[in-house]
Amino acid sequence: MAKKGLILMNLGSPASTKVSDVRKYLREFLMDEKVLDLPYLGRFMLVNCIIAPFRAPKSAEAYRSIWTKDGSPLITLTKDLKAALDGMVPESIEIVMRYGHPSPEEAYNNLLKNNPDLEEVTLFPLYPHYAMSSYETAVDYMVKKYKEGNYPFKLKNIPAYFDNEFYINALANTIKPYLNQDYDKILFSYHGVPERHIHKGHAEFNPELPANTICSGECPLTFKCYRAQVRKTTKLVVEKLGIPEGKWEQTFQSRLGRDPWLQPYTAERLETLPKEGVKKLLVVSPAFVSDCLETLEEIGIQGRESFMHAGGESFEAIPCLNVSPDWIQAMVQIKETAESI
Ligand SMILES: C=CC1=C(C)c2cc3[nH]c(cc4nc(cc5[nH]c(cc1n2)c(C)c5CCC(=O)O)C(CCC(=O)O)=C4C)c(C)c3C=C
Ligand SMILES: [Fe+2]
Ligand SMILES: [Fe+2]
Numbered sequence: 001m002a003k004k005g006l007i008l009m010n011l012g013s014p015a016s017t018k019v020s021d022v023r024k025y026l027r028e029f030l031m032d033e034k035v036l037d038l039p040y041l042g043r044f045m046l047v048n049c050i051i052a053p054f055r056a057p058k059s060a061e062a063y064r065s066i067w068t069k070d071g072s073p074l075i076t077l078t079k080d081l082k083a084a085l086d087g088m089v090p091e092s093i094e095i096v097m098r099y100g101h102p103s104p105e106e107a108y109n110n111l112l113k114n115n116p117d118l119e120e121v122t123l124f125p126l127y128p129h130y131a132m133s134s135y136e137t138a139v140d141y142m143v144k145k146y147k148e149g150n151y152p153f154k155l156k157n158i159p160a161y162f163d164n165e166f167y168i169n170a171l172a173n174t175i176k177p178y179l180n181q182d183y184d185k186i187l188f189s190y191h192g193v194p195e196r197h198i199h200k201g202h203a204e205f206n207p208e209l210p211a212n213t214i215c216s217g218e219c220p221l222t223f224k225c226y227r228a229q230v231r232k233t234t235k236l237v238v239e240k241l242g243i244p245e246g247k248w249e250q251t252f253q254s255r256l257g258r259d260p261w262l263q264p265y266t267a268e269r270l271e272t273l274p275k276e277g278v279k280k281l282l283v284v285s286p287a288f289v290s291d292c293l294e295t296l297e298e299i300g301i302q303g304r305e306s307f308m309h310a311g312g313e314s315f316e317a318i319p320c321l322n323v324s325p326d327w328i329q330a331m332v333q334i335k336e337t338a339e340s341i
Contacts, residue, residue, distance in 0.1 A: 007121060123155065186247065
């Protein structure tokens with residue numbers, strides 16, 4: 001029995017592709033104040049009266065297009081990751097989802113049940129970059145449930161690993177074979193966040209920086225600024241692979257609502273690139289460790305369709321790290337960067 005535990009943390013998916021399950025998932029997700037940062041009443045009205053009812057049928061259809069016989073790709077791939085790591089590390093491993101199941105209590109209790117002498121548990125966010133709406137909400141939720149449960153073990157957490165050499169190496173090795181083919185450009189498409197979230201981070205972590213500073217991505221707050229972190233990941237991968245200037249671009253996807261999000265928007269660039277002569281496109285999504293709705297459907301299906309419709313000739317969506325051996329090796333190394341909470 002292990003004295004140490006490791007919890008792989010991902011976002012979560014609906015329980016099924018039924019509209020009612022998707023609606024329930026969207027409600028839980030979007031009622032999170034770190035995702036929709038509005039006062040409670042405004043958030044409640046917006047989510048329950050507008051977003052969940054209208055979005056759920058469309059999202060359910062999107063989920064249906066990627067659902068497998070084992071369920072949601074995001075959850076299946078997180079389970080596969082656990083299976084691939086089992087035995088590679090001394091820790092006993094569980095997975096947890098920020099929304100849905102397994103919940104934090106389920107993960108902590110399973111670890112304890114199988115390892116009554118458990119002394120220490122490390123949280124491994126499957127988010128390489130720090131965003132209030134992904135990494136921060138997941139870790140804060142785990143810490144809250146840990147405190148509430150009065151668990152007997154110590155808790156550790158892994159800092160964002162956007163520039164970790166092993167993560168960059170795994171990412172570069174995933175992309176490399178695709179660069180051998182004839183391509184005009186590779187798009188680094190990251191999940192977007194509202195501009196407002198970046199300003200909040202600046203104000204919180206460096207009050208001397210004017211709250212509305214539009215950081216260039218070379219922000220001094222790299223340790224907590226999502227925009228700076230994704231820029232760094234792109235830069236390191238581009239350098240490592242020697243991708244020439246003009247052959248790559250960075251964009252942001254999955255915008256929700258009308259507020260300004262980080263730009264340029266992937267959806268817009270997919271429509272304009274062919275008109276600029278970019279006909280053969282590769283797309284990689286480094287903010288996601290495991291393939292999910294946002295990579296398989298938004299990029300792989302919708303994105304391809306809009307690029308080809310706009311005059312593109314070939315479109316290749318590069319898979320996420322998933323269970324690639326380089327990524328498993330990277331996780332073994334990254335786990336060692338854990339810090340006490
Ligand atoms: C990189 C990590 C993620 C960040 C940052 C993030 C921010 C963010 N997301 C929404 C709204 C939605 N995201 C949805 C799906 C989704 N988001 C992430 C990751 C990040 N989100 C993943 C991995 C997934 C896929 C989940 C799956 O089951 O495969 C959805 C649900 C689907 C849909 O209806 O489009 C919503 C809604 C906001 C508003 C936000 C930042 C404020
Ligand atoms: Fe999202
Ligand atoms: Fe910044």
